[in-house]
Amino acid sequence: MNTDERAVWGDADVSSGKDAGDENFPVGSLLISRRLRPHVHAYYDFARVIDDIVDTDRLDAEAKIARLNAMEDVVLGRRAAPARRDAQTAVRVGRTLAQTGVSTPTATDLIVAFRQDAVKNRYDSWEELAEYCRYSANPVGRFLLELHGEDPRTFGPSDALCTALQVLNHLQDCADDLRNLDRCYLPRPWLEREGVAVDDLRRPATVPGLRRVFDALLDRVDMLNREAASLPGLIRDRRMRMEAAVIVGLSRRLAARLRRQDPLAERVKLSRKDVLGALAGAVRTLV
Structure with a gap:
């Protein structure tokens, strides 16, 4: 060079x-x-x-x-x-x-x-976060769908799924992102509304106000996952349809885990049982 x-x-x-x-x-x-x-x-x-x-x-x-x-x-x-x-x-x-x-x-x-x-290491609204996901996550789903020659009608529910997955990842990694990168994707006005601050992510466990912010983000994820539920039925390729159905199932299961578990106190992740359950649910999309 x-x-x-x-x-x-x-x-x-x-x-x-x-x-x-x-x-x-x-x-x-x-x-x-x-x-x-x-x-x-x-x-x-x-x-x-x-x-x-x-x-x-x-x-x-x-x-x-x-x-x-x-x-x-x-x-x-x-x-x-x-x-x-x-x-x-x-x-x-x-x-x-x-x-x-x-x-x-x-x-x-x-x-x-x-x-x-x-x-940029802070976000001031859900809209800002969703716009970031438009570029950081949604292209991944579109790549897979285009690669399989799928109809553009699949793009909307795919975008919903990919945005949901990105927000879930932000919640999983919220403490590490702040500690290692000084980056926080949680909307600051949502934190302020609940009387907490970005630095509360440095605590060993989630305080009640921060838990409410997590749950508010998971409410948005649940809406996105409901929109994404139509994706497998729109996909023509049998293998890709199953892949999409598995990922929709895993997204729902990870969202449920993040409702129950504390991402500051532990690494919240999918279990083997979650994966098998998502696979079993996906099989039904082929019937």
């Missing part, structure tokens, strides 16, 4: 090394056809790397945005990528988009969200 390129890419990648097994929900699972799985994994690897770029403490905000911009340029074919893992994920996802005809914004919209994460 020349000096200018090194200034953008740095001397080493910042990818975390996490893989699909670190996620709550299936990523390119066996429910997706073997023919399409490599494209799903290429997309996932790209999303993981750009997420790692914005979450690393080894880059300042300006450097993060410069590297995200470079990743976008590689996806769009506007620049070459160095021969290293993080940059090559952009090459592979660009190749996937070209081979499959899936729309470019399903990848580049993720970069919009992560640029925002580099400079």
Whole structure:
């Protein structure tokens, strides 16, 4: 790399090394056809790397945005990528988009969200949070649906599901996000209304006002999950229909767990029983 390129890419990648097994929900699972799985994994690897770029403490905000911009340029074919893992994920996802005809914004919209994460660490309304999810989460569902050639009618309930999953993840990680990244996605006016503050997320257990904020967000998630319930019935591909049904079931189960458990006191996560229950429920979508 020349000096200018090194200034953008740095001397080493910042990818975390996490893989699909670190996620709550299936990523390119066996429910997706073997023919399409490599494209799903290429997309996932790209999303993981750009997420790692914005979450690393080894880059300042300006450097993060410069590297995200470079990743976008590689996806769009506007620049070459160095021969290293993080940059090559952009090459592979660009190749996937070209081979499959899936729309470019399903990848580049993720970069919009992560640029925002580099400079914004507080949210002042549900609408702001939903707009963030529009770019950080909804493109993932649209990528899968476009990859399977599904009708655009599926996009609305898919967006609802993906936004629900993103908010659930914010609730799971609310203490870690604040401690490690000084980032809080809970709307500040909601906290103020209940007489609590962002710093209450640093406590070892949830205080009553904060619990009410969590439950108010879960009320929104429940509404989104109800909208998402129609998604499997709109999907033509049998495997993708089952995948969607499983994820709808897991989203509902995780929301219920977050109602009962305290994300400050413990890591709230799905159990094997939850997964088996969601699978059993999904089977009914094939009958």
